[in-house]
Amino acid sequence: MVRIGHYNRLSVVRLSDYGVFLDGGKFGHILLPRKYVPAGTEIGSELEVFLYFDSEDQLIATTQEAKACLGEFALLQVVDVNQAGAFLDWGLDKDLLVPYNQQKVPLEKGRHYVVYIYQDRHTERLAASTKLDRFVSERPGRFKRMQKVDLLLTNKTDLGFKAIVNDSYWGVLYHNEIFRDVRVGQRLTGYVKWVRDDGGVDLTLNPPAAEAVDQLEEQVLKHLADNNGFSHLGDKADPDAIKRVFKVSKKVYKRTLGSLFKAGKISIDSDGIRLKEKN
Incomplete structure (x- = not known):
């Protein structure tokens, strides 16, 4: 089915001095202007094109890349x-x-x-x-706690950022859940921390505890490897220093150090942490 405002794969049915005409189904033949026609295009070629109405209200095709499609x-x-x-x-x-x-x-x-x-x-x-x-649903979404979701940050508030969840619902990402630089218009992977009684969705960028620790363990080990096996960022390190380097809370960082220590991969000393040599 041919969809206006989206990308469509259409067949070339006619060549002309103005470009090529594509089979638009119920919309008839759709012009792809000559400046957008790829070299070597012939009758029967299939092209990936975006469809929209030009300034004269004529349906037209382009091979340019739109930054967003209809409904986005x-x-x-x-x-x-x-x-x-x-x-x-x-x-x-x-x-x-x-x-x-x-x-x-x-x-x-x-x-x-x-x-x-x-x-x-x-x-x-x-x-x-x-x-x-x-264009955002007034009805609360049906989410599970710590469900992984897609976020689009729309505007900054005193509380944090307002976000569209899964392109459908409103949510709030509070300042205390942000441990890295973010900006309005940015798309992020987030998690549903809580669904309030009024249907509002509270969000976090931090994955579930076990997943967060697994991801951070690799980062800590790489950080140590890149710094001759030592880091001053021990379990008593300043929270802001941890946030600056690893973009996580001190709570998650300490949990990760504990996991690495129990696994025998690091030692935790008074001056920092050290990478243990493999036996």
Whole structure:
């Protein structure tokens, strides 16, 4: 099925001076302009193309790479503002419009915003909106505690970051759950720490304890190997120093050192930790 606002693999059915025409099924023949036609393309060739409406409302194909597809959230930069609205760079020659009635706050040229890409019901054109609440489910998601999820950070608050969970639900990533640099618009792997009675989802970037320790053990051993088998970051090290080097809490770090010590891989001394030589 041919889908507007998405990538489609379509067959070339006709060559012309303007480019090539592709079999668009119910949409008929769709032009891929000459400047986007790969060398060696002939009738019968199958091409991976993105479909959208051009400035003349004609359905057109491109081999350019769109930064997001219909129904997706993305962080995009404003490249122009005029009487029609704000225009975003989304990787295609034709910029993506954010109409004024779809702007939560007035958009400024040069700044980046998290937007949702939708299709206008009347014009069928693709457009974007910063009114994200319209496109995120009001119903709480059904999550298990410490379930692995995909996150998109949308804005910073006094509590931490507001995030869209699995492209569908709202969640909050609190400051005390962040042990590395993050930014608005960043996509991350996170975990559901708790689902509140009101349906709100509290998030963390820290994996379940056992998984976190397994991952950190490898990092600690590599850190020691890279530093002649010694590190000042022992079990009494400053939490900020641990966070700076390993991007984890002191609690997780101490648990990891204990695991490595019990396994006979390190020694824990008053001045730091040492890598034990293999027998």
